[in-house]
Amino acid sequence: MKSTATQAFRRARAPIQLAILTLLAGISAAHAQDVAQAQAAPAVSKSIGSADSNVIAEVVVTATKRSTPLQKTPIAITAINAAALQDNHVQTIQDVVNLVPGFQATGQGDHGVITMTLRGIGNDSAKTEYADPEVASFIDGIYSPRPEGATSLLFDLEAIEVLRGPQGTLWGRNSTVGAVNMQTAKPVIGERSGSVEAGMGDYKRLGTRGAVNIPLGETAALRIAAVHEQHDGYIDYQKLPSISLADQRAAFKAGGGKDADFRPINPNLFVAGGPKYGAQDQTAVRLSLLWNIARDVKWNVSYEKFADRGTPSMNLMQTPRAGTDLWSTLADVAPTLKRDTDAIRSRLEYTINDSLALHYIAGVSRFSGSSTFDQDGGAAVPTSFATGATYQANNTVSSNYKNHSHELELQSLGKQNIDWQLGLYYAAEKNDIRFDIPIFSGTQEGTVNWQGSFIQPKETVASSAAFGQATWNATEKLHLTGGLRYTKDKRTNEGGNGYTWNGDKNVAQVPLSPSIDPRIPGQGYSPGSPSNDGVYHGSKVTGLVRVNYELDRSNMVYASVATGYKSGGLQDGGRPYGAETLTNYEIGSKSTLMGGMVKVNNAAYYSDFKDFQFSAPVTNPDGTRGLATNNAEGATVWGLESEIAAKLTRDDKLQLTLAYTRAKLGKLIGGTNDYTLPVCTVPGISTCLDVSGNVMPHAPKFSMQLQYQHTFELAGGATVVPRISTHYETASWLSVFNLGEGDRQKAYTRTDLGLRYTNNKWWVDAFVRNVADKNIKTSAGNSFGPYMAQYLPPRTIGFNTGVDF
Secondary structure, X not given: OOOHHHHHHHOOHHHHHHHHHHHHHHHHHHHOOOOOOOOOOOOOOOOOOOOOOOOOOOOEXXXXXXXXXXXXXXXXXXXXXXXXXXXXXXXXXXXXXHXXXXXXXXXXXXXXXXXXXXXXXEOOOOOOXXXXXXXXXXXXXXXXXXXXXXHOOOOOEEEEEEEEOOOOOOOOOOOOOEEEEEEEOOOOOOOOEEEEEEEEEOOOEEEEEEEEEEEEOOOEEEEEEEEEXXXXXXXXXOOOOOOOHHHHHHHHHHOOOOHHHOOOOOHHHOOOOOXXXXXXXXXXEEEEEEEEEEOOEEEEEEEXXXXXXXXXXXXXXXXXXXXXXXXXXXXXXXXXXXXXXXXXXXXXXXXXXXXXXXXXXXXXXXXXXXXXXXXXXXXXXXXXXXXXXXXXXXXXXXXXEXXXXXXXXXXXXXXOOEEEEEEEEEEEEEEEEEEEXXXXXXXXXXXXXXXXXXXXXXXXXXXXXXXXXXXXXXXXXXXXXXXXXXXEXXXXXXXXXXXXXXXXXXXOOOOOOOOXXXXXXXXXXXXXXXXXXXXXXXXXXXXXXXXXXXXXXXXXXXXEEEEEEEOOEEOHHHOEEOOEEEEEEEEEEEEEEHHHOEEEEEEEEXXXXXXXXXXXXXXXXXXOEEEEEEEOOEXXXXXXXXXXXXXXXXXXXXXXXXXXXXXXXXXXXXXXXXXXXXXXOOXXXXXXEEOOOOEOOOOOOEEEEEEEEEOEEOHHHOEEEEEEEEEEEOOEEOOOOOOOHHHEEOOEEEEEEEEEEEEOOEEEEEEEEOOOOOOOEEEEEOOOOOOEEEEOOOOEEEEEEEEEO
């Protein structure tokens, strides 16, 4: 059977000591080592040296918007090449987190998106246009403004670069604590090559992907890449427990119901079959063209289409009801997810002369989506059709955005006393959304508890910037860098409002659905006052000062001060919220040791936030609901990071990442509908809690990732490579409220195993992910009584096989 997506597509202390010792070791080694580094390769994440060498291949990155060797780039950056992505079965950003120190990614069920946290800072509410992320996503250097871009399938990639710390000078919008740049594989002129692979696994997993490079004469080449991945959902459906009619009637009357209005619970309201929550069904294709228009003019352009017909992840009871399993739910809303994205990306390069180049980078994208989601998660069993439980659906009726961006870069080339670059940037986006929340007592045939629709027909963002950065190569070893960026933002909300059920007795109490337009009088809904209309203007100058010193050819130290900025904006009711800023102080070292067999990169940082933005869904004192964003007085984060790569022998590779993080929120009174909180004494919020000084969510004090693999050589040139990857992290909170064990993920260790056999150009790779089948929470809440949570996937087993040609 063909998948629906295919059809649509076709249409603590010890950790502190350890981290400090590692940092000091990397720096002190510089005084004892003088090892020549391997020459950098000319392209991103390409390596030099033969595969049987004991030397770790050099990696070239684009973090400074130039191609520079990783070990010579004075930024905390993790570069993951195509082979590492394949070995770790990376499909989405959520699969990347264990490969990067201090990186977390959380699935958000009701919108089916992924939000990112880096160095203890993130925004779990950055699910729609109403809140911006802290970690910016880029594809081939082009900004992806909404979280859907981070959720799309990652395929046919040359590398992923994760830049830690504010990147506002060169990378711009919303890269407050970092940026993720995904580099797609580019066409190669004069080469006819390709690859194809397929795989299977449990949960009826099926996957296939492939790419082909086609030369078009001597000056152009075309690359076509496609992927499809699908598997069943992880979550089974529970049957509605049998409740006698007498007990139902008694519960109904005890709840204030009249005997004449009684009706039995309709079991057909509960989902018994069909797609399960947590299913994948995604398809994507990309066409890429490289054209050397003239000797000094090169154009890379691509078109990409992505279709998603999977299902959202689900809120599960942390303590299951008797007789039920953790990975099951009593659902009364069938899951659906529809996401379609089209994107065009272009990079035009003009080499003016041997010392000067001009680049024009542009992108256009369009997204449309919808979803249905069971927000209550079956937290309670109804005692009658109108008592004992709460029915709540979070339904995205429609969500659309269009955006385009343009960047003009002028930069120096070659070896200069001063390396410099100047740039101009402009981006604009237009969003619209309708988001419905029907809440009923008992079942959806019960009585209205609350329901409303958030309709925003036009929300726009326009951002322009001018930037410049220069590095003075004072000596062969000493380099001083300075940069400035001026950003100007404008945001508008036009015609938007929230429409809340007004209790009109002449209107039937039925759940809000797409067939009901709450804007039309007589439907039982009243618009909010004031409306969402408003305009926000903001601007900011951010900058960077950095010094790096090469102690010798194999060891470098650096120190920097950088500022970051995230624009303010408008929230429900047209109320503005302020911009968020930070100053980050950082020192680091990069060392190549033992003749190139070991590389150690370290960073220590302190980040001081001002007006930190906290977003959450809230209930207002008048009974209306919305997403509120408030500015905390600040937040502070400090930490240590270390990445160690070692080629122990020609056949043994080891990689270790370490992170120690302390992230504390400043003064803030926070409210949310996701948790049961006390009645608030602060005007404007119904329930709230003083979270001043609390630990930030998704910020374990210590985390570690260890990877090891060994290559066994067989007769005929074949190889077998077993590998193990183990991740450990200490306990972490799941929200700023720090409410107890239900709001906390305890310390855990998670291990993945793999085994790869290669014979010439054919290979087969078997894997087990989450070997011990650990239940790892990524979010939590108790607004429906018991604590609920979303989890990382359970243990999965599968294999892929393919051939290169």
